[in-house]
Amino acid sequence: MKTKAKMTIDTEKCKGCGLCVSVCPLKIMEIDKSITNKKGYHAARNIDIEKCIACGNCAITCPDAVITLEKEEG
Numbered sequence: 001m002k003t004k005a006k007m008t009i010d011t012e013k014c015k016g017c018g019l020c021v022s023v024c025p026l027k028i029m030e031i032d033k034s035i036t037n038k039k040g041y042h043a044a045r046n047i048d049i050e051k052c053i054a055c056g057n058c059a060i061t062c063p064d065a066v067i068t069l070e071k072e073e074g
Ligand code: SF4
Pocket: 005, 023, 024, 025, 026, 027, 028, 029, 046, 051, 052, 053, 054, 055, 056, 057, 058, 059, 069
């Protein structure tokens, strides 16, 4: 059984602090320098959602509740 994750990142709310990057056990979060939001921050993104185990670390850690995580058992 594999846990599949669906992640939504509200890039306009992200301030690029990198906390979500530092708490991901699989190192699949990164700050994407190609994204600059209206506040002038580079936003976080998930680089490999297939590997995500939906542990929730990133979503819980984000101070601005930018990350929404849904998981599906499949
Ligand atoms: S839910 Fe866990 S594994 Fe998935 S991106 Fe967030 S911290 Fe990484």
